[in-house]
Amino acid sequence: MSRRRRRYYRKQSSPGNALAVLAALVVLAGLVVFKPSGATIVTVLAVLAAVLIIAVAVSVFRRKRRQSSLWLAAIAMSDLATIDDRAFEKLIGWLFEHWGYDVTVTGKTGDHGLDLVLKKDGATAVAQVKHYRADKKIGEPPIRDLYGSMLKVKADKGFFVTTAGYTAAARSWAKGLPLELIDGPGLVEALDEVDPSWFDIARSRVL
Numbered sequence: 001m002s003r004r005r006r007r008y009y010r011k012q013s014s015p016g017n018a019l020a021v022l023a024a025l026v027v028l029a030g031l032v033v034f035k036p037s038g039a040t041i042v043t044v045l046a047v048l049a050a051v052l053i054i055a056v057a058v059s060v061f062r063r064k065r066r067q068s069s070l071w072l073a074a075i076a077m078s079d080l081a082t083i084d085d086r087a088f089e090k091l092i093g094w095l096f097e098h099w100g101y102d103v104t105v106t107g108k109t110g111d112h113g114l115d116l117v118l119k120k121d122g123a124t125a126v127a128q129v130k131h132y133r134a135d136k137k138i139g140e141p142p143i144r145d146l147y148g149s150m151l152k153v154k155a156d157k158g159f160f161v162t163t164a165g166y167t168a169a170a171r172s173w174a175k176g177l178p179l180e181l182i183d184g185p186g187l188v189e190a191l192d193e194v195d196p197s198w199f200d201i202a203r204s205r206v207l
Contacts, residue, residue: 079199080163080184081134088131089115091191091202092161096127098194114149118159125157126150132164134184140169147179161187 083091093103093116101118116127128146130138143160150158157178165183174181182190191198 080131080188083131083199083202085131087202088163089129091198092116092127092129094198094201095191095194096159101125113145114153116159117153117155123156124154125159126153126155127159127161130160130162130164132162134163134165136164137167138162138164138170139167140173143170143174143179143181147174147177150178163187 080088089105093105096103096116096118099120101120104117104119106114106117113128114126115129118125118127126146126149128142128149130142132138138160143166146158146160157180159180159182160174161182163184166181171181195201
C-alpha cells in the first residue's frame with residue numbers, strides 16, 4: 001500500500017489567543033463602565049464565552065497539527081535512512097527532473113566528485129548528494145569543495161543535497177554564492193510537494 005504523507009508545516013506563531021483575551025478584557029471593561037442591564041450582560045457573557053471556547057479549540061487544533069507534522073517528518077526521515085546510497089542518488093535525480101532539469105547521474109566515477117549534472121534553460125548546474133545520518137552536521141570544507149568543482153566545470157549553480165544538516169559556518173560561507181544547501185527537513189518537504197508517495201517511487205527504482 002502506498003504510504004501517503006501530507007506536507008509538514010513549519011511552526012507558526014498565532015495571535016488568535018492573545019486577541020481573544022484582549023477582546024475579553026475590553027468587553028469586561030465595557031461592562032464595568034457602562035453598567036448595562038442584566039439581560040444584556042447575560043448575552044454579552046454568552047458571546048464572550050463562545051469566543052473563548054473557539055479560541056481554545058483553534059489553539060488545541062494547531063498544536064495537535066504541529067505535533068502530527070513533526071511525527072510525519074520523523075517518519076519521512078526514517079524512510080530516507082532505509083534507502084541505499086545509489087537509490088537515494090536516483091531519488092534526488094527524480095526530484096530535479098520534476099523541477100524541470102535534464103539530469104545526468106555521473107555515478108562513482110563522476111567528474112570532480114559531482115553526482116549530478118543538471119541542464120535547464122541553457123544553464124548548467126551540478127549537485128553533490130550525501131546520504132548521511134540525520135544528526136550529522138556538514139561543515140564548511142565540503143561546501144568549498146562543491147564550489148571549487150562547480151567553477152572547474154564552469155557550471156552556473158551548485159546544489160548540496162543531504163539527509164543531514166549544515167553548520168552555521170557552512171551556511172554562512174555559501175551565502176551570496178550560487179549555491180543552494182538542501183538539508184534533511186527541506187528535502188522531505190520538497191519531495192512531499194512533488195509526490196507524497198516518493199518513498200514507494202524510490203523503492204520501485206531499486207526493485
